[in-house]
Amino acid sequence: MKRKIIFALFALMILTSTSAQGQSLRQDLRQLQSWQAGCVVSTEAVSHYGLSRCFLAEPISDAVFARMRGRSYPTGCTIARSSLRYVRTLYVGFDGYTHIGELVCNKLIATDLVAIFRELYQQRYPIGQMRLIDDYHASDEESMRANNTSCFCYRVVKGSAKLSKHAEGLAVDINPLYNPCVRRSHGKTTIQPATASRYADRSVTFAHKITRSDLLYRLFTSHGFHWGGAWRSVKDYQHFEK
Numbered sequence: 001m002k003r004k005i006i007f008a009l010f011a012l013m014i015l016t017s018t019s020a021q022g023q024s025l026r027q028d029l030r031q032l033q034s035w036q037a038g039c040v041v042s043t044e045a046v047s048h049y050g051l052s053r054c055f056l057a058e059p060i061s062d063a064v065f066a067r068m069r070g071r072s073y074p075t076g077c078t079i080a081r082s083s084l085r086y087v088r089t090l091y092v093g094f095d096g097y098t099h100i101g102e103l104v105c106n107k108l109i110a111t112d113l114v115a116i117f118r119e120l121y122q123q124r125y126p127i128g129q130m131r132l133i134d135d136y137h138a139s140d141e142e143s144m145r146a147n148n149t150s151c152f153c154y155r156v157v158k159g160s161a162k163l164s165k166h167a168e169g170l171a172v173d174i175n176p177l178y179n180p181c182v183r184r185s186h187g188k189t190t191i192q193p194a195t196a197s198r199y200a201d202r203s204v205t206f207a208h209k210i211t212r213s214d215l216l217y218r219l220f221t222s223h224g225f226h227w228g229g230a231w232r233s234v235k236d237y238q239h240f241e242k
Contacts, residue, residue, distance in 0.1 A: 032046070032053075035088060037130065037135075039099065054090045057105075058088070067132060068132070072132065072133050074138075083106060084104055087113050089101040089114070089130065091127040091149075092124045093126065093128070094208075103150055103152070103172070105170075108170065112242070113172065116219045120215070120219065129148050131150075141192065144173070144176035144180070146177075149172070174216060174240065178199050178206070178209060179208070180192055181239065183235075209237075225242045226240070228240070
């Protein structure tokens with residue numbers, strides 16, 4: 001009798017565990033289907049959903065455009081909505097888990113970005129987070145402080161009237177908190193984001209630093225992108241443009 005009770009309890013534990021795993025998988029699949037950026041999903045769910053469906057570039061839907069309008073896509077924006085693409089991607093976060101990511105880019109680089117981020121994911125290259133900059137009120141500084149990887153945002157280059165490559169959707173900023181933009185002029189140094197001063201000294205070794213030996217650098221440059229960290233007057237270590 002005692003053995004039967006123990007066996008029954010053991011079987012119940014297995015059934016409970018299996019049921020919980022199944023429920024978790026269904027929840028992960030729902031998150032992938034609704035594509036909620038930032039959510040953690042299991043590798044099992046990704047396998048069920050299909051890796052190819054997790055790395056796509058699509059025309060800007062009405063729902064996505066509603067998030068952009070008045071923020072990254074302000075009144076007077078001269079970039080046609082039809083020239084932009086919504087990129088769906090996965091990435092491995094700093095926590096080691098798989099997260100859902102998103103960005104908007106120019107259709108001219110959409111295929112490149114899909115291939116690059118898929119390879120980064122498969123190589124488990126860590127990215128802090130990847131959400132539309134509209135979630136940060138289209139504020140470049142706010143997005144960078146949050147270490148958010150982003151692309152399209154209709155704005156001018158800081159300190160000038162010239163449109164940024166981000167305004168065309170042709171530039172991507174990766175892990176910007178750890179790879180700031182550093183400007184030195186007339187003895188004054190300006191760092192963006194302002195909270196990234198500890199990462200401005202590139203002679204120091206620290207995690208998530210982009211260098212020429214970095215996988216990220218090699219992938220982007222192999223697709224024809226130019227790295228802001230190689231510029232002379234300004235060092236924009238987070239920035240890749242095409």
